[in-house]
Amino acid sequence: MIRIDPHIHSVYSGDARGTPREILRRASAVGLDAVAVADHNTMKGSIIALKESRGMGITVVPAMELSTSAGHIVALGIQEEISRGLTPVETLDEIHDQDGVAIIPHPFVRYRQGLFVNERNIRVDGIETLTPGTSWATRTGGPGSLQGKEAYQR
Numbered sequence: 597m598i599r600i601d602p603h604i605h606s607v608y609s610g611d612a613r614g615t616p617r618e619i620l621r622r623a624s625a626v627g628l629d630a631v632a633v634a635d636h637n638t639m640k641g642s643i644i645a646l647k648e649s650r651g652m653g654i655t656v657v658p659a660m661e662l663s664t665s666a667g668h669i670v671a672l673g674i675q676e677e678i679s680r681g682l683t684p685v686e687t688l689d690e691i692h693d694q695d696g697v698a699i700i701p702h703p704f705v706r707y708r709q710g711l712f713v714n715e716r717n718i719r720v721d722g723i724e725t726l727t728p729g730t731s732w733a734t735r736t737g738g739p740g741s742l743q744g745k746e747a748y749q750r
């Protein structure tokens with residue numbers, strides 16, 4: 597089993613204080629095998645984490661959290677930054693064109709722009725399940741569930 601935290605915000609997100617280096621140190625201290633620094637609308641933190649992870653024995657998955665026109669989508673395993681403000685479907689296409697994986701973070705949390713508040717009929721690769729309201733999706737056999745929760749290091 598691989599232990600990964602797929603949704604960590606760094607200082608480049610504008611809403612967290614951890615630098616990529618601090619996040620990597622913390623992740624390795626708690627025994628994670630991999631992390632994805634998924635900042636709001638930028639890959640900067642992710643790219644720095646990728647560089648700084650060399651020799652640390654921890655895998656960094658390139659990522660970002662996109663603000664689409666209907667809510668947030670986390671893109672994992674992408675190579676290039678994707679623009680904010682596209683529709684969810686356009687955003688999914690961009691992610692899949694880059695062979696990335698699309699995860700819906702905090703799907704039902706309105707104040708954090710949860711995508712499923714506005715849009716239910718959408719094909720995603722996974723959803724976060726340790727956020728409020730998501731037991732519905734796991735019970736009804738929705739998309740692959742990710743036992744993750746957004747992490748903000750402050």
Ligand SMILES: [Zn+2]
Nearest residue numbers: 661668701708
């Ligand atoms: Zn979000």
